[in-house]
Amino acid sequence: MDARTAARxxxxxxxxVNGASALLTPRVMARRLxxxxxxxxxxxxxxxxxxxxxxxxxxxxxxxxxxxLDRMLRTGTLLHASDALAAACAGRNALLPRRMATVATVISxxxxxxxxVARGWPCRPPEGTPS
Numbered sequence: 432m433d434a435r436t437a438a439r440x441x442x443x444x445x446x447x448v449n450g451a452s453a454l455l456t457p458r459v460m461a462r463r464l465x466x467x468x469x470x471x472x473x474x475x476x477x478x479x480x481x482x483x484x485x486x487x488x489x490x491x492x493x494x495x496x497x498x499x500l501d502r503m504l505r506t507g508t509l510l511h512a513s514d515a516l517a518a519a520c521a522g523r524n525a526l527l528p529r530r531m532a533t534v535a536t537v538i539s540x541x542x543x544x545x546x547x548v549a550r551g552w553p554c555r556p557p558e559g560t561p562s
Contacts, residue, residue, distance in 0.1 A: 435549050435550070439491050439549040442491060442507070443492050444488075445488075445542060447485060449538070450481045450483070450487075453480050454477075454484075457481070461473050463531065466527075491507075491549075504546045507542070508543055512539070514542070515540045515543060518532050518536040519532065521535075522535075
């Protein structure tokens, strides 16, 4: 298995585990984040996050073609970068405990790196560039 495929499968695994956890056990996830697990709006948001994350994780396991896979990975880079930024901001503004904000930021940053490796970055030339 090459590095690109390993990165894709690793990213899919992280997404599926985190997404399933948020979807199926949102109160446990809320406690881990240091939030009130009985807050209905938080449970709802965590389940929405879980659904999104499970879907994008599952898509990585069975893309229909190389263009679709590249599109999913580009979208994933944007999603995970925005997740990392949101987690960092939440920690900075004390909306999450510093430790949990750091963990969430690191996980999302690792996911960004995995999307880039899975796309072949920085080794693969951009589309339309002569090799």
